[in-house]
Amino acid sequence: MVSSPLSDQIFANRQIKLDTLVRLRWLAILGQTLAVVFVWLGLGYDFEAVLCLALVGLSGWLNFYLHFQFQKSVRLSSLQATVLLAYDSAQLGGLLYLTGGLQNPFAFLLLVPAVVSATTQPARFTIVLASLITGIATLLVFFHQPLPWTGGTPPDLPVLYVAGIWIAVILTMLFMSVYAFRIAQERHLLANALSATELVLANEQHLSNLDGLATAAAHELGTPLATIQLVAKELERELERDDPIREDIVLLRSQAERCKDILGKLRSLSGDEHNNFTKMRITALISEIVEPFDLFGVEIIQTFPDDLSNQPVLWRNPGLLYGLGNLIENAVDFAQSCVEIRARWTDNGVSLRISDDGPGFADAIRNRLGDPYVTTRATKNTNEPDTANRGPAHVPPGNALNAGGLGLGFFIAKTLLERSGAKVSIANKDTQQEARTAKKDHEISGAVIDIYWPRAALEADQ
Template identity: 65%
Template sequence: MLTSSLADPSFGNRHIKLDTLVRLRWLAIGGQTVAVVIVHWLLGYAFEAWLCLALVGLSAWLNFYLQFHFRKHFRLKSEMATALLAYDSCQLGGLLYLTGGLQNPFALLLLVPAVISATTQSARYTIFLAGIISLIATLLIWFHQPLPWAQNNPPELPLLYIAAIWVAILLTMGFMSVYAHRVAQEGQLLSDALSATELVLAKEQHLSNLDGLATAAAHELGTPLATITLVAKELERELIEDDPIYDDVLLLRTQSERCREILGKLRSLSSAEDATFAKMRLKALISEVCEPHLGFGIEIVQKFPPNLERQPVLLRNPGLLYGLGNLLENAVDYAKGKVELTASWSDSQITLRIMDDGPGFADDVINRLGDPYVTTRAHHYKSSGSEANEEKSGSSGQDQINGGLGLGFFIAKTLLERSGAKVSIANRQSQPLGKDKQGGTNSEQITGAIVLISWSRHELEADQYKRSKFDAKLNLETE
């Protein structure tokens, strides 16, 4: 579940680059210099222009100092970044003091440091910086030089209007900071979750490529083993049986031949797998997905159309297998006794439905399930399911991968959507059984979750074909 706290873990390891703040400050320096020059020397407005340029020059000196004393890619800790943003706020406050305070339209620029902090720092540093900006805005109500004006007689704005500007700045700063922090937080969580997805997919792809590694190893080891076998045979012919080392040479030859047989099996294993499992019918793919989850006291029912002709033939895609396996694992974890996996297809569409008889999805997470770090394990299923299910759930491979952080469904959904699937979830509805003895309507209390996965058949098979062509090209380049 997404949270926003003062000690925000999603921003704990994020450090903004010093070069980013330096570039933003150069942009501010250029804008401030142009504004001072145009207003004072071109438009003829009277104010302390040289003092303003001195403050701008101080920021330029700070930039040069930071550029010469730190590497370009140096990343700032939160304390140092907050200190630099606080300086920018104070420098802007000084410019506003010299040019009319909150009456100056550029007073809105006080919001910029707070928004930058909200997108890069944890909430506590943003709150601290917002407090400094609020103090500066409050002081500017009472302490400031007159607003530059053409007739050297600036208008006297009512205090109520100035107070309204002050309130508007504070409220806008608060709203923009919360909004920017929330968006940046969700973006960071999504980035972390996608990294976990890529890691899982890479592990699955690695497992599926082990056969290729076995073939390469068998090919590389074949030549030295052949040499060892040849030398052992020559030594065996030259020695007599009574020789003390004859048995050792004989053992060396037999073991080298055994190694060659093992390598031959590895070669044939790879070719057999390529021929047998590279492409598989949908029914075989579903059976492979179901196999690891059998024997846990939960009945898994596979349903297919009566006519199995023209069923889809797909590549053995690790992402597809992992995504379906994860959804089925969740259904088995929380089912009371039965899980149904129904497959159907036509010339234009392929559909899979995974349905269990467990408690179903909680109302407070069903609309957010599929987002990263949204989990129901802590509070949704504790009151249901057998002890065997709880033991299986506690030791499931997916929990070990994501630590119960709510990434399982997100990873499965992401991997399936990459193959062109549309994934939707729902809860099963109660169905009427008929009338009871009193003449009232009786209904069966049916619970459980439904996950519906559908593909465009043409797009899925075309995508599988493209993947096979790409993998073949990659293998050729590797060889």
């Protein structure tokens, strides 16, 4: 568990509610009360039961104070939550001091505050709390009241056994804290990345719907413009040629006609003769995606089968457009001089390969690509969203694993393409050659991204 600015930013938006800690403490109070009363009255063991109940009552008073002093919806800062969890650790340490220290089988409850902190707080606060719990456990090895036992004579446990319990408590706390922290961090990262994906897809969907909105606007405005044009014609006929108002009427009619022509063009966007705005052949779709990158100084080669008669017809899916555009932009960014886009299709499937002559995928991130926040791009300010970094794909070896950017580009592209039914895989051009020639030194000779769709899931007429 390593503290980092990224983890701090992630957990800063995941502040725990005060009501959650209060409810957890009520559960602990109930369990502690039942345990003390059962051992004291049920088993008849002699120990400082009154002091134990006083410590339990102190926690109950604190819960009542927090309940009536603050609203349930209050979210605690990391420091406030750590202070409350530290109190819980100290209170449990006091109970264990009165009931045998680490010899008490309930000593493992010391792990609970650390695990709660690891799930909801930045790493540095969990480290502080774990250090406090370690100190409490160490003190309990040497300072504690006798373990409650029948007849008042508890067993004399060997020092080595008690030391083993101490080691077990500390190691279990560390393991569970690190495990809980990593699971929570990955869940938060994935949730944030999926939110970014949904936002990108929504924006692309809005752009895709603009032609429909334009058609609707043209339809609604057509009638009033026709009325204006008709009235202007009537006024123009009735006015004398030398009337000063006639020139304004002529201008009004001409501008109304111009507006009518513009609306006619907008209305035609969704017409049958402009089906490229709803569905298009795969060759046209790829050409449209590639067009914005033709001015980047990198040659983009599009390769299709000789027979184009059976090519797929695709819906103009915003997610598909954004995902493929993302990968092509990334290939252009890292290519030396050439990017090749090769499309193939059969009656059962459609495959697309995007390759370049750049440095290829770095070994350090090749197995992690597709996870959110994996990037090797360097940005000027890593605290700002890297909107330009739409694909942290392949970089020269030796670059830092997280030099900059959010690393969401490839994740978003892969997620959007997989939603369209695709399977995405990555490799370097020389991977297969290396497998055949074991003596050859490793040389990265370009990145390759293979995408495959079942044809039935991709075609527009399905």
